[in-house]
Amino acid sequence: MNGKHVQLRYEGRVQGVGFRFAAVNIARELGLTGYVRNEPDGSVLVEAEGPEDQLKTFRQRIHSSPPGRHIRDEQAVWSEPAGEYKAFNVRF
Numbered sequence: 001m002n003g004k005h006v007q008l009r010y011e012g013r014v015q016g017v018g019f020r021f022a023a024v025n026i027a028r029e030l031g032l033t034g035y036v037r038n039e040p041d042g043s044v045l046v047e048a049e050g051p052e053d054q055l056k057t058f059r060q061r062i063h064s065s066p067p068g069r070h071i072r073d074e075q076a077v078w079s080e081p082a083g084e085y086k087a088f089n090v091r092f
Helices: 017-032 052-064 066-071
Strands: 004-012 033-038 044-050 069-077 089-091
Touching: 004 033, 004 052, 017 033, 017 044, 017 052, 017 066, 017 089, 052 066, 052 069, 066 069
Parallel strands: 033 089
Antiparallel strands: 004 044, 004 069, 033 044
């Protein structure tokens, strides 16, 4: 599989502000696969796979989205894709 995998963790007031909905819409528009989910500590976790340029665009668009203004911190860990995702969804 071509592309990359990125694990993103967003901290701030990122739950209850439409963050997951925005992430799903942006990821699907860009043709990415993976998931987004709220974490018990109040952060939001994103696992995404696709072309590296599309993943970088995803990060930029998350930050410029209305819920993005609530991001206080973002951690990103890049790796090779596993190819295990078929779509991009919310996980609970």
